[in-house]
Amino acid sequence: xxxxxxxxxxxxxxxxxxxxxxxxxxxxxxxxxxxxxxxxxxxxxxxxxxxxxxxxxxxxxxxxxxxxxxxxxxxxxxxxxxxxxxxxxxxxxxxxxxxxxxxxxxxxxxxxxxxxxxxxxxxxxxxxxxxxxxxxxxxxxxxxxxxxxxxxxxxxxxxxxxxxxxxxxxxxxxxxxxxxxxxxxxxxxxxxxxxxx
Numbered sequence: 203x204x205x206x207x208x209x210x211x212x213x214x215x216x217x218x219x220x221x222x223x224x225x226x227x228x229x230x231x232x233x234x235x236x237x238x239x240x241x242x243x244x245x246x247x248x249x250x251x252x253x254x255x256x257x258x259x260x261x262x263x264x265x266x267x268x269x270x271x272x273x274x275x276x277x278x279x280x281x282x283x284x285x286x287x288x289x290x291x292x293x294x295x296x297x298x299x300x301x302x303x304x305x306x307x308x309x310x311x312x313x314x315x316x317x318x319x320x321x322x323x324x325x326x327x328x329x330x331x332x333x334x335x336x337x338x339x340x341x342x343x344x345x346x347x348x349x350x351x352x353x354x355x356x357x358x359x360x361x362x363x364x365x366x367x368x369x370x371x372x373x374x375x376x377x378x379x380x381x382x383x384x385x386x387x388x389x390x391x392x393x394x395x396x397x398x399x
Contacts (some may be wrong), residue, residue, distance in 0.1 A: 288396055289373050318378040325372050330379040334366045338385045346384030347394055361389035371396045 242249055245259035247267045273295070285296045287303035289311050294303035302308040322329040343352045346367060356363045367386035370376030373396050386394075 291396075318372065321372045322376075322378045326375050327372055327377045328379065330377070332380055332383075334364075334383075337366060337380065337383045338364055340380075341385040343385060345386045345390055347386045347390040350387070352385055352387055358388065361387065363388050365391040367391045367394065 242253055242255055244255065244257055245263050247260075247263050249255045250260040250264040283296065284293050285301070286293055287307050288301045289307035290303065292303050302311045319329045338352070338354075343354055343364070344350070345352050346369075352364045353362060354364070358365075365386050365388040367384050367390070368376050368378065369382050369384055372378060376382050
């Protein structure tokens with residue numbers, strides 16, 4: 203059998219050519235079982251973009267591709283940085299000024315887990331009730347972090363106001379007890395963060 207060249211006709215007439223052209227260019231039904239389309243591979247980006255399938259699998263594939271593309275762009279611009287969560291210390295990619303990796307850690311960080319009792323029980327520490335002023339008086343109103351005096355007349359939210367610092371942070375399993383508490387400046391306490399040492 204002789205090989206066909208490019209100039210040879212593959213269809214018998216212009217009518218068959220028109221029929222073939224309509225078949226090739228005709229758009230197929232874009233959706234899966236619910237949209238009655240056949241022979242579509244779901245969970246692929248090409249199915250989402252070219253076949254216009256909007257099933258959950260195809261949407262998830264498209265979303266994952268978009269997220270990866272955004273990460274590549276942010277990485278190229280130097281915007282994608284890995285931070286460690288201030289609560290659980292797990293690495294994560296922050297959005298803006300985000301400091302926690304998950305909603306659970308966000309609750310713990312923002313205080314929605316709440317007061318010292320809730321935070322101590324959340325992180326596995328014990329809780330003892332005492333007055334903060336008792337600790338401040340015991341320490342002589344001296345910051346346990348910077349060793350400078352704390353002014354009693356300055357009120358929260360001033361950075362130099364008195365703050366209760368936990369020597370072993372509650373987020374590291376420390377107890378809310380007199381022997382684990384010390385007087386500090388609010389700014390010193392915030393800068394200290396959650397280290398063990």
